[in-house]
Amino acid sequence: MTTPLRKDAARNWDRIVAVARDLVDQGTPLQLNDVARRAGLGVGTVYRHFATPEALLETVATSCLEALAAHGEQALADPDPWRSLEGFLTRTVEAQVTDASLAPVTAASADTLPRTTELKAVLRSTGNTLLDRAREAGAVRPDLASADLVPLMCGIAHAVTVLGGTPADRIGTAHRYLSTLLEGLRAVPRTA
Amino acid sequence: MTTPLRKDAARNWDRIVAVARDLVDQGTPLQLNDVARRAGLGVGTVYRHFATPEALLETVATSCLEALAAHGEQALADPDPWRSLEGFLTRTVEAQVTDASLAPVTAASADTLPRTTELKAVLRSTGNTLLDRAREAGAVRPDLASADLVPLMCGIAHAVTVLGGTPADRIGTAHRYLSTLLEGLRAVPRTA
């Protein structure tokens, strides 16, 4: 499909993405000029590879999205409707909390790269299927739409960020918040 | 305490805040120069009143925070431990979803105006009290710390934003998400 990159171009691509990954991990906003400088490349080179900061950010996020999608496959193979949903959502939130590139990409309504759109679709579809299965099995309250999954996961991740703490803390917090929410999702509305 | 503003200064102050409120409602980031232009005032005037965009944003948020604090008073007066907590959190989330000035101010760890710090402290304290009461009454799962309230409300608000929709939709969504979460908060962890 795509012409494979020339060897030097591929090296530059890698460098750029590596630098961007570092910046994202440090919480520094991605500025293409800045990335170029840190990568020891010309600005033009960076722009050739990534037309906008968003494109670069999505690229940084891609591998993580792919890992999530792969996990989604496994979850779909798990016959337990609740356990598979819970596992998938747990992974999703862990990823968002661990990798700063994920939150903005997930929350964005428009993507820059086709690959991003593709992966997000896969993940949405996986979530839908898992949710439908769980709902049919009566494991989940019926008023939860599949369109709610992504927002709720983003919300959890955001809550974790607001609370703050070390990276390790954050994973713990994420589990706590997610389990609380899941309790609510599972709940059959109680009768008075 | 504070010297009352001169009449013209007060008029300008009002204009500035009104313009800022509009901008916030439109989702436009607050830029003091821009505010000055739209208010038909000199830049210097705006800077005299608000040294930084944050100060202006907090000012815009103040009345809303005050309304929440006032509601908090009422909630504290309500003897029902669960209903009062639920009511307070509902108002909080409604406010965050309705008023774009609130989310950044609430999530910020450092404030610019003393008044903001004060109001945030009041709200935190109200939340704590309500939560403690509910916990003691056995209405809430014991592993929820009072420090979690603000993050969770921010998370809900964020989830609502990610889902999007009209302002009216958003309030509905907020209620739905909050009630789900509250279900989880209330739940006595179920036994298998």
Added chain:
Amino acid sequence: MTTPLRKDAARNWDRIVAVARDLVDQGTPLQLNDVARRAGLGVGTVYRHFATPEALLETVATSCLEALAAHGEQALADPDPWRSLEGFLTRTVEAQVTDASLAPVTAASADTLPRTTELKAVLRSTGNTLLDRAREAGAVRPDLASADLVPLMCGIAHAVTVLGGTPADRIGTAHRYLSTLLEGLRAVPRTA
């Protein structure tokens, strides 16, 4: 001539000049707004008394110029043509090096206050007389014009400033530089 100031106006005048004196001593540039704030007065008040920073600076310098003028009187009374000139110039340079308000006022070609113009004229005239006397007495090389006195004194003061050091150092340096220059002024051009 001038209507005497009302008592409160006089008090304000004094305050302003005192603040300005401090600022000058610290080497802070005179800004009327700044002066007003430090004096606890409105800007308008300061502007009423001193239309420009220059006017204020000249006012600050006035007492020092008056002291120099007074010394000039004494110098004129001294019958020794060389000693009187030397004493007058020494005082002048000491003053410039000691009081930061003096250099700019002395070097300026145009004055703001009539009183400044008056005092500068007196000092120039004193210098002229002393120099003429010394020249006639053969104590000074003939190619030194009286118009050179002010520039040379400013030059010495500037040299002292460039070398830097503590206020005490500066007076010593001033004496050293001045004595060197005077040696040159006195010199009958030597024959080979």
Added chain:
Amino acid sequence: MTTPLRKDAARNWDRIVAVARDLVDQGTPLQLNDVARRAGLGVGTVYRHFATPEALLETVATSCLEALAAHGEQALADPDPWRSLEGFLTRTVEAQVTDASLAPVTAASADTLPRTTELKAVLRSTGNTLLDRAREAGAVRPDLASADLVPLMCGIAHAVTVLGGTPADRIGTAHRYLSTLLEGLRAVPRTA
């Protein structure tokens, strides 16, 4: 050492420096925006080349400092201890009086460009050597430290500026003031 500039960058660099030179000659303070406008270049371009007005000013001064340093070489080669010192100082003062970029750069205690620091060190060292030679030869009064040379030259230049006059006048004045001072420097303190 330094990568040579690209052709267009070099052209812009030259333009900027030329404009700055004109401004300096007119006595206009250097403002980078202003320079950009006059040079027909974007502000960013000027900022890329010269991070601060001081850097630009020092660049403008550089060629003159280099010429002085070159003259210093020749002076060191001259075996006559007095004549070589006199020649060097004469050139220095002429330069300061002729080129308005020099005075501020010379008087500044901190430099922006390494090149400036380098050249100033060379000139100071040349001055020291010439002065030491002259002192050892008994041609100069012993209480003159080498640290005094720069301040005294700045002082002379300042005196010339205060007197004012056309550029041609100023050179004449500079010679006159310098020769007076040198007379004082040379003088063996006279006995009464």
Added chain:
DNA sequence: GATGAATGAGACTTCATTCAT
């Protein structure tokens, strides 16, 4: 393809001065 210089809109801020109260 790679480079990095150039661009210039626009954000932020200061300050001398005016003028309404």
Added chain:
DNA sequence: GATGAATGAAGTCTCATTCAT
């Protein structure tokens, strides 16, 4: 007279993007 709020020109500087080399 005194006050200090208002003014806005002008300065500094950043940064996303383009384009000549």
